[in-house]
Amino acid sequence: MAYIVPSLRETLEDRELYTRSSLSDVTCRQCQARVMVRKNSEHHTSIQWTREAVETCAVFSDLDQREDGRPVHSACPQLVASIEYAVSEGMVTVGAGVDPAGLDRDRRADD
Amino acid sequence: MTETRVLDAGSVPERFARGWHCLGLERDFTDGKPHSVQAFGGKLVVWSDSEGELHVLDGYCRHMGGDLTQGTVKGDEIACPFHDWRWGGDGKCKAIPYAKRVPLRARTQRYESVVRNGMLMIWHDPEGSAADHESLPPVLEGVGTDAYTAWTWNVIEVDNAHCREIIDNVVDMAHFFYIHFAFPTNFRNVFEGDKATQFMESTGRPDMKAEGYGDEDLVLKSEATYFGPSYMINWLDTDYKGFLTKVILINCHIPTGPNSFNLQYGLCVEKPEGVDEATAKYIGDKYAETFEQGFLQDVAIWQNKAPVQNPLLCEEDGPVYQLRRWYEQFYVDQADIEPEMVERFEFEVDTTKANENWRAEVAENLARKEAEDRAAAEAGSAVETADA
Numbered sequence: 001m002a003y004i005v006p007s008l009r010e011t012l013e014d015r016e017l018y019t020r021s022s023l024s025d026v027t028c029r030q031c032q033a034r035v036m037v038r039k040n041s042e043h044h045t046s047i048q049w050t051r052e053a054v055e056t057c058a059v060f061s062d063l064d065q066r067e068d069g070r071p072v073h074s075a076c077p078q079l080v081a082s083i084e085y086a087v088s089e090g091m092v093t094v095g096a097g098v099d100p101a102g103l104d105r106d107r108r109a110d111d
Numbered sequence: 112m113t114e115t116r117v118l119d120a121g122s123v124p125e126r127f128a129r130g131w132h133c134l135g136l137e138r139d140f141t142d143g144k145p146h147s148v149q150a151f152g153g154k155l156v157v158w159s160d161s162e163g164e165l166h167v168l169d170g171y172c173r174h175m176g177g178d179l180t181q182g183t184v185k186g187d188e189i190a191c192p193f194h195d196w197r198w199g200g201d202g203k204c205k206a207i208p209y210a211k212r213v214p215l216r217a218r219t220q221r222y223e224s225v226v227r228n229g230m231l232m233i234w235h236d237p238e239g240s241a242a243d244h245e246s247l248p249p250v251l252e253g254v255g256t257d258a259y260t261a262w263t264w265n266v267i268e269v270d271n272a273h274c275r276e277i278i279d280n281v282v283d284m285a286h287f288f289y290i291h292f293a294f295p296t297n298f299r300n301v302f303e304g305d306k307a308t309q310f311m312e313s314t315g316r317p318d319m320k321a322e323g324y325g326d327e328d329l330v331l332k333s334e335a336t337y338f339g340p341s342y343m344i345n346w347l348d349t350d351y352k353g354f355l356t357k358v359i360l361i362n363c364h365i366p367t368g369p370n371s372f373n374l375q376y377g378l379c380v381e382k383p384e385g386v387d388e389a390t391a392k393y394i395g396d397k398y399a400e401t402f403e404q405g406f407l408q409d410v411a412i413w414q415n416k417a418p419v420q421n422p423l424l425c426e427e428d429g430p431v432y433q434l435r436r437w438y439e440q441f442y443v444d445q446a447d448i449e450p451e452m453v454e455r456f457e458f459e460v461d462t463t464k465a466n467e468n469w470r471a472e473v474a475e476n477l478a479r480k481e482a483e484d485r486a487a488a489e490a491g492s493a494v495e496t497a498d499a
Binding site: 004005006007008010011014015018019040041042043044045046047048049050051053054068072073075097100 | 117119120121122123124249273275299301303304306308310334336420421423424426430431432433436442450451454455456457458459460461462463
């Protein structure tokens with residue numbers, strides 16, 4: 001049972017759009033961890049990890065060995081560098097923002 | 112032509128989050144009396160036994176529904192005010208003074224509890240799982256010793272909002288400017304497992320200095336993590352012209368109904384070197400007042416806003432949908448937790464455009480205030496001239 005159930009079908013589409021659209025595949029050049037990245041702008045970054053990617057990340061594995069565990073907010077500098085590289089190589093588009101207006105267009109096209 | 116955007120209010124089933132919830136400070140429950148705590152659509156009774164250990168049961172006697180919070184602590188048990196049935200901390204009826212024997216089924220809802228950092232935590236799970244001690248918030252080194260001031264504690268009742276409203280704040284960069292009169296310069300979120308973190312750097316707003324919000328010389332570094340669905344630890348380091356203060360703020364809540372919750376917060380301050388006891392307490396109390404104002408500013412918004420399942424976002428907003436996806440893990444059966452609810456997610460907000468526009472707004476406000484002050488001063492001197 002979901003905890004708050006949307007009443008509109010479009011809400012589910014918005015949810016898909018905001019969480020899954022305009023993502024680019026980036027592989028860490030150090031450890032091969034694969035994540036999904038979106039860059040709305042130069043200073044914005046959104047990184048979606050998977051459990052496998054976290055387990056693959058060498059920096060995180062080291063941090064996991066610490067007595068009080070890995071601080072959740074620690075970023076992986078290797079991955080940050082890999083994303084910067086992917087941006088510089090044009091493999092991640094900067095300005096790949098999301099807007100439900102795109103969905104409106106699709107819906108109208110369906111009608 | 113663009114269609115009108117519709118708010119989706121959704122429907123809220125009556126289910127409360129799985130996880131540890133804080134009921135308050137240990138010190139407030141140890142006077143030998145039963146205490147009443149509104150929680151999860153009902154009422155709980157809290158008392159301490161002869162050893163000083165705290166116990167938490169459902170507030171109503173399983174005999175005839177008497178209110179145990181109005182009962183008496185007798186020995187290690189809570190006695191019902193209606194027929195004196197005695198309930199132990201393990202949830203079992205230990206004695207019925209007028210009966211030959213206790214019925215076998217005399218067992219009530221018990222909440223497993225732990226005192227962590229001087230606070231009473233209870234485990235809640237609609238599925239009735241055993242408490243997960245791995246997911247308790249961390250022990251705060253030094254808190255409860257001479258190095259820190261004692262916890263302050265306040266409760267605000269919010270009677271017209273789902274507690275997800277306060278969770279949404281984790282990703283809400285812009286409200287810090289408009290609601291709390293701060294100026295966020297860096298803003299980052301990380302969600303992973305049962306933790307959600309907000310990392311923020313901000314300064315005061317120069318145009319709100321007169322209202323007591325500090326100015327650009329007040330630099331704040333804040334790291335705030337939810338450990339589970341309801342308990343946030345916020346480490347706040349402030350630097351005001353070289354005077355450094357370390358504050359630990361607990362922001363936690365208990366849902367009281369499907370559309371209400373009690374917001375609780377407490378803080379302690381690391382006593383700065385060379386600062387005496389009274390001054391350290393004064394600093395702590397001042398911070399508590401500031402955060403009280405802050406929470407009341409939030410509450411005023413929540414009490415009046417519409418619930419919205421489909422927020423429309425701009426690029427400077429934080430990851431509301433991903434945060435809500437994370438939060439949903441506490442509201443589904445453990446078997447139904449989707450990988451994406453707990454998988455690591457990082458988000459850095461670009462504050463460049465916001466900062467540019469806000470700087471202009473602050474400058475405008477300062478210029479207007481100065482013009483108003485000047486006009487008032489001139490009007491004042493005009494009156495003086497007329498009087499003479």
